[in-house]
Amino acid sequence: MTNAPTPSATWVGVPADHLFGIHNLPYGVFSTSADPTRRVGVRIGDLVLDAGAVAAVGRDAGLVGDGPDLATAWQTPSLNAFLALGRSAWGTARAWLTEILTDEVHRDGVSPHLHPLADVRLHLPVEVGDYVDFYASEDHASNVGKIFRPDNAALPPNWKHLPIGYHGRSGTVVVSGTDVVRPTGQRKGPNDPAPVFGPSIRLDIEAELGYVVGGATELGSRVSVDEASDHLFGVVILNDWSARDIQAWEYVPLGPFLGKSFATTISAWVTPLEALTGARVPLPGQEDPEVLPYLRGDAFGLEVHVEVALNGTVVSRPEHRVMYWSPAQMLAHLTVNGASLRDGDLFGSGTISGAEKDTRGSLLELTWNGTEPLTLDDGSTRGFLEDGDTVTMTAWAPGPDGTRIGLGEATGTITAAR
Amino acid sequence: MTNAPTPSATWVGVPADHLFGIHNLPYGVFSTSADPTRRVGVRIGDLVLDAGAVAAVGRDAGLVGDGPDLATAWQTPSLNAFLALGRSAWGTARAWLTEILTDEVHRDGVSPHLHPLADVRLHLPVEVGDYVDFYASEDHASNVGKIFRPDNAALPPNWKHLPIGYHGRSGTVVVSGTDVVRPTGQRKGPNDPAPVFGPSIRLDIEAELGYVVGGATELGSRVSVDEASDHLFGVVILNDWSARDIQAWEYVPLGPFLGKSFATTISAWVTPLEALTGARVPLPGQEDPEVLPYLRGDAFGLEVHVEVALNGTVVSRPEHRVMYWSPAQMLAHLTVNGASLRDGDLFGSGTISGAEKDTRGSLLELTWNGTEPLTLDDGSTRGFLEDGDTVTMTAWAPGPDGTRIGLGEATGTITAAR
Known part of the structure; x- marks a missing residue:
């Protein structure tokens, strides 16, 4: 489990009673008509964050450090690669997502990677093993x-x-x-x-x-x-x-x-x-x-x-x-x-x-x-x-x-x- | 089903009563100490043919024609890609394997891709779905x-x-x-x-x-x-x-x-x-x-x-x-x-x-x-x-x-x- 704080306010502007507020951040797999590649998304309010794309920006800018390579794990057509990283990486990822969606400093960098939920197609999130x-x-x-x-x-x-x-x-x-x-x-x-x-x-x-x-x-x-x-x-x-x-x-x-x-x-x-x-x-x-x-x-x-x-x-x-x-x-x-x-x-x-x-x-x-x-x-x-x-x-x-x-x-x- | 003949004699020199003669040609996945990459092999006698390697030679020499890309399917760590090609390709593959293992003209090209069974490691042949x-x-x-x-x-x-x-x-x-x-x-x-x-x-x-x-x-x-x-x-x-x-x-x-x-x-x-x-x-x-x-x-x-x-x-x-x-x-x-x-x-x-x-x-x-x-x-x-x-x-x-x-x-x- 991460000890990172989970601030209640996100700059995305989600109503406090929304079922997909900052404390949820569920993962899925989505595509868009502009980019039919299936990749990992995170839902915030009625938006879907292209998680791999924004992680890649952070990685390429040297902002992410020595943590798990989330960009690579998320730029795949299922959650399986992310699942393979294990509990510690899941905690790191959640803390990082919480940070970039709450700290205003990330707004300009993150905003281009948010898609309206109505514009995405959602796919089976996991390649099911057993x-x-x-x-x-x-x-x-x-x-x-x-x-x-x-x-x-x-x-x-x-x-x-x-x-x-x-x-x-x-x-x-x-x-x-x-x-x-x-x-x-x-x-x-x-x-x-x-x-x-x-x-x-x-x-x-x-x-x-x-x-x-x-x-x-x-x-x-x-x-x-x-x-x-x-x-x-x-x-x-x-x-x-x-x-x-x-x-x-x-x-x-x-x-x-x-x-x-x-x-x-x-x-x-x-x-x-x-x-x-x-x-x-x-x-x-x-x-x-x-x-x-x-x-x-x-x-x-x-x-x-x-x-x-x-x-x-x-x-x-x-x-x-x-x-x-x-x-x-x-x-x-x-x-x-x-x-x-x-x-x-x-x-x-x-x-x-x-x-x-x-x-x-x-x-x-x-x-x-x-x-x-x-x-x-x-x-x-x-x-x-x-x-x-x-x-x-x-x-x-x-x-x-x-x-x-x-x-x-x-x-x-x-x-x-x- | 292929209509190709299945001659009983292979230049590999397998005894007629061998359980893995030319009429069998089972598929598996193997690796060697020299090349630990898992890939598809075909057993003939007490030898294992590196099927993808020899198919790649044929493909690169333009010998294979417009059939299924067996080299690509076989140069993978399970039979699944080959399984995906379907019955017609399975028949084509079997006819081709039979030909190269029976017609003496292929001996020099194929022989380098035969490994003694004792020298290979065998792996799970299939990534099992259900x-x-x-x-x-x-x-x-x-x-x-x-x-x-x-x-x-x-x-x-x-x-x-x-x-x-x-x-x-x-x-x-x-x-x-x-x-x-x-x-x-x-x-x-x-x-x-x-x-x-x-x-x-x-x-x-x-x-x-x-x-x-x-x-x-x-x-x-x-x-x-x-x-x-x-x-x-x-x-x-x-x-x-x-x-x-x-x-x-x-x-x-x-x-x-x-x-x-x-x-x-x-x-x-x-x-x-x-x-x-x-x-x-x-x-x-x-x-x-x-x-x-x-x-x-x-x-x-x-x-x-x-x-x-x-x-x-x-x-x-x-x-x-x-x-x-x-x-x-x-x-x-x-x-x-x-x-x-x-x-x-x-x-x-x-x-x-x-x-x-x-x-x-x-x-x-x-x-x-x-x-x-x-x-x-x-x-x-x-x-x-x-x-x-x-x-x-x-x-x-x-x-x-x-x-x-x-x-x-x-x-x-x-x-x-x-």
Whole structure:
């Protein structure tokens, strides 16, 4: 962590209540019509700083000194090179960005490298290595258990002993705004004599946070809970699109596969973990049972307020602070067997669902497997998603001095099956 | 497919019964002490051709014409650039390699680019995109069902309707010869009151074939069974190391995770699918039930003879021809929901086990979960793997004119948990 001050005033002139003020400074990858090269950008207000370009100016003028070569890392089409530099460089970079955006002396040098957000195209920020999805909300796991496995205990016996997770498809992680083609596949209802083939008729969402990993590790090594912050670069909003009918038929015994692998949407902006210091909260509690020692340590939770809108109607407001397992514990568990980390690995929290119905993060739970449809503002009802539906997830976390840190949005529109 | 002749005689002077004769020509990535740059090599006999170097000579001399730029694709540290060129280029490349290694006129130009196998270092041949593992042997699935789920039907109800698969960890796919650190994690036996933490005590193997994918596809599109050969570049031997105790405790409901993700070993040589034309065999049969139309087509099986040795003792001889599902069906299933393919994607067949005990591809099955230990040639017995144990998988397939096509080897030695 850097000890640099984080002044609240930026010469860019961002309103104090803006979700992308000086305390946020999320990273993304952008291009412009004038320069279609994909490169790293930093959002401030409704502007995007061409971070590599301004770092190159500083470097070429001899202003940057012996620190990490941020210009080179940022003048690439993903955050991966920057992720490889590690925690110390991330802190240096954030302190430097804060300085050039707050000290008036930099205004003339920096201003030419600021682009209006409306003029840029945002791309997938990370070349995803491995993508793992966890299952860390007790209410979500319990709800899914009741719906999918009504004859068993709602919570699997291992659930409170380890953060259950599985690998998803990293090649189909897409950036917010990408259309989602309705997936086709096999399903078999309890009364179907044989499986039926066709477009999914139970297409769903899962509101999650995603954690972007940096500081690659060696095969055979582990990351402890206390070391996890050195590898947790930042946070995105993640929509784990799910075809419930495909999933229900395929997932025993090896887990979800085609019911998930068609698309996973993440927000274009990666908010650094450093920006979320003020959002750290204790976990709800892991006393019964107590967790094994390798899952103990500085296992902070995060207060993040998520909002899920379907065609403009807010259908849920999940609260991330209810999550039973923390991201640091997930990373410790993921590596306890010696699995290595790569820069650009991504893991999801699992659906964020609370005890109250209007804080459930999936339609499966909100409509209880379609049996209690939602009514949207236009009067239409939904059990699951229809073609043309747009789902938009947004989120914010508390920042310093009463400010809010925006986590951008993860949005996608369903297009008809091909 | 190329229509070029494949003469049986190479001026390199390889014995007719050599597993790496002119009909094989597998691709790998190598370096030498004189030139530590990783680049694409082709194995012929006990030599490795620096494929990119010789292609560059041909290109610079104007001999190659307007075909794909193989020199550029091969002078990279993985096969991925070559995989991106697609089926037509793979055929062109194979015809050209066959020509320069059979026509004496090329001897003087090519010879300087041949390195003794003993003098090169072999690296992971592919930068793996997504890694999926299937479960395509009926005997394996049935055996695992009986051992892990004794109260249920041996075969899950979906098993004969779709090739069950799940995503594994692509970042921990390692090349043959890489040591495997014994994984640590949670396990809980039926009589344990709470989970226990420590090194796995049921460390196992799974003998599989792996399929290397090229010719990337767009999100939302599908690959049919008949189109699959355009994306199936080649075959490796794959050892899906498995910690059965970790797996048994964690895998319900989301599938295997840490019980598998610590390491997956593949052979250094990727044998092109074109080299296995003579190994194509009909599938054992999918009449009851008949599979859905999207899984029908030219769904060839492959006759590949696998041998599994533990510390030099052959413990199993799995026969790949028994596999219920074919690689073309796996690829069609994997993409039926619109999931895109990347160059370098890898999928495993699942453990290759036949009906006879000595053709089972895992210790779990060979020792029936450790209850019937194997006796090795040195008189020692094994239920599961001990530290220091070396597992070596080799394989061959029938080639033209009574020749054999070697698939190299996947070997690894267990080192103590850290």
